[in-house]
Amino acid sequence: MTVVAIDGPAGSGKSSVSRAAARALGFSYQDTGAAYRALAWTALDRGVDTEQPEQLVALLRDFPYSIGIHPDDYFVRVGATDVTDAIREPRVTAVVSAVARVPEVRAYLVELFRSVIRSSSTPGIIIEGRDITTVVAPDATVRILLTATEEARMARRSAELSTESAAKTAQQLSSRDAQDSKVVDFMNAADGVVTIDSTDLDFDQTVSAVVDLVRTSD
Numbered sequence: 234m235t236v237v238a239i240d241g242p243a244g245s246g247k248s249s250v251s252r253a254a255a256r257a258l259g260f261s262y263q264d265t266g267a268a269y270r271a272l273a274w275t276a277l278d279r280g281v282d283t284e285q286p287e288q289l290v291a292l293l294r295d296f297p298y299s300i301g302i303h304p305d306d307y308f309v310r311v312g313a314t315d316v317t318d319a320i321r322e323p324r325v326t327a328v329v330s331a332v333a334r335v336p337e338v339r340a341y342l343v344e345l346f347r348s349v350i351r352s353s354s355t356p357g358i359i360i361e362g363r364d365i366t367t368v369v370a371p372d373a374t375v376r377i378l379l380t381a382t383e384e385a386r387m388a389r390r391s392a393e394l395s396t397e398s399a400a401k402t403a404q405q406l407s408s409r410d411a412q413d414s415k416v417v418d419f420m421n422a423a424d425g426v427v428t429i430d431s432t433d434l435d436f437d438q439t440v441s442a443v444v445d446l447v448r449t450s451d
């Protein structure tokens with residue numbers, strides 16, 4: 234199976250580009266940030282203090298997470314609850330980095346991500362996040378760092394969020410990258426990782442860059 238690993242900072246287009254590229258290639262698509270977000274949502278739902286690592290680790294004993302990996306049937310569930318939209322709420326985004334910096338949480342989710350890759354029945358899968366090219370799937374067939382200037386990423390994020398001011402959106406994106414960067418390096422391409430800088434590309438051009446790279450890797 235072809236495994237395509239994509240990392241990058243917040244708002245670089247990882248989810249949207251990966252999903253569209255997977256559709257074009259007939260591949261599955263795994264959004265790993267969704268799992269960290271779903272665990273953060275679960276913590277808030279159960280009144281767990283997200284600054285207390287041991288309480289977050291305890292949550293893993295009862296974390297019935299599931300994700301849709303078909304690009305046309307994307308969903309995120311915790312048990313029977315569909316949290317696809319809820320995990321994108323600002324209150325979840327505000328605490329997700331605290332959840333993601335707990336080593337036991339990361340170890341548990343890395344194994345979960347690998348089991349989802351193994352469960353895929355398509356000829357390939359695109360998996361995106363922050364540590365996919367380096368930790369989750371360092372042996373992936375194609376490894377990409379998808380990036381764009383902070384200015385471009387902020388502008389794209391502001392354009393899709395009508396509930397937050399542009400200044401607040403920019404501040405949140407920058408602070409989340411700063412916190413996440415302390416845990417994994419997704420700003421610099423590791424050896425063998427190809428950088429795609431989408432600052433001056435439109436969405437379709439970025440998807441084509443990924444698809445072309447995968448096709449030429451055969």
Ligand SMILES: Nc1ncnc2c1ncn2[C@@H]1O[C@H](COP(=O)(O)OP(=O)(O)OP(=O)(O)O)[C@@H](O)[C@H]1O
Nearest residue numbers: 243244245246247248249389393431434435436439
């Ligand atoms: N090359 C591009 N040109 C213009 N807009 C783009 C491009 N790539 C992505 N976008 C848009 O940027 C926004 C952010 O993309 P997306 O949510 O996929 O980023 P992300 O890296 O997954 O972010 P996060 O890590 O915060 O979840 C989306 O509205 C998407 O359509």
Ligand SMILES: Nc1ccn([C@@H]2O[C@H](COP(=O)(O)O)[C@@H](O)[C@H]2O)c(=O)n1
Nearest residue numbers: 265266267269329330333362363364413
């Ligand atoms: N491989 C990953 C993926 C995500 N994270 C953490 O989850 C947060 C949400 O990710 P999005 O891609 O949905 O924005 C992100 O800010 C990281 O804290 C991670 O650590 N590793």
